[in-house]
Amino acid sequence: MRVDVWSDIVCPWCFIGKRRLEAALERFDHAGEVELVWHSYQLDPGFPRGRSEPVYASLAAKMRASTEQVRVMTEQVAQEAAAEGLDYDLAGALMVNTLDAHRLVHLARQSGLDGAVMDRLLLAQLVQARDLSDPDTLVALVAEVGVDAAAARRVLGGEDFAEQVRREADQARRWGATGVPFFVMDGAFGVSGAQPVEVFVSALDKAYAAARG
Template sequence: MLVEVWSDFVCPWCYIGKRRLEAALTRFDHARDVEILWRSYQLDPTVPPGADGLVRDHLARKLGATAEQVRAMNDRVASLAAAEGLEYHLERAHIANTFDAHRVAHLAREHHLGPQAHERFMRAHLVETEHLADPETVIRLAAEVGVPADEVRRVLAGDDHADDVRAEIDLARQFGAGGVPFFVLGRTHGVSGAQPVETFLAALEDAYGLAVARIS
């Protein structure tokens, strides 16, 4: 059964949702029959390419919030992430237009390293506070999971996989996704947001049961 996940590397809820889905799979009897496909989405495509700065300052401007309000919001998300074994450092996270990083993730998929690249980019931004808009950083991170650095440079120097990224974002909209994380299980069940493990487990069981019934 195919589970498609739309997420963005800079989305703190996406990493939490990823961990909760993974936890649900450890309790799912047919987990070995599940293939996960990480699809592209941009949480904030309005961030200019190559822009830098702190996410906390960007959020304060975008939301019209005070520094204290942003800090409280980030602390709450970080606390939920910690419960999933993730040590966020959102106060030091850099803003980034992730379009190019998603193009590289598509290259990683060609090398059968899509899940590894997705995990590496998320951890880099949310835990290690790496700057995903910096080409050299993206090249290094992709190489760490086995994507050839020369191929990453070639992709970043051109427009390879740009249409692939746009197509996946459009597909998310066709499914009705208004944000991420967004999960589609077997093309029959959808889960929006970083839901509890029990919600993912129930969706997996329902979608799998329907898939088996269709085959039968």
């Protein structure tokens, strides 16, 4: 059974959704048969590559709101994250273009480390407020979970996997995604957003039963 997941590394709901899916899998009787595949989806592909700016300031400019209004609006997501054991630092977080980070997720997929890399980058972005526009930071982070640092540096020095990142976002939209996180259970049952654990368990059960029905 395959579960496809689309996420963006700057998306605070995506880390929450990842944690809830993992909790659902702990309650799913057939978790040992599940293959998780992590896919790319950029929420703001037009943000300049190689640049970073405070998330609050970036959102305030985009929404024509004050940074205080943005802080109040993001309190809910921080509270939801805390319930999943995630201590978000959204006030310190930096907005970046995530194309290069996603390209490293694709590199990691070749050795089965895409989930580990996605987890490490989400943690770095949302909890640790690291600057993921910096190539040295990206290389160091993915190397922590077993990706070859020299291979990661080669990828960042070119445009490897860039087209795959774009194609994956297109695929998600064809399947009905309007944002992330977005989950597809065994190619049949879609779940949009960081839904409660019970919703994921139900979707996993239905997909498993339908495939073996």
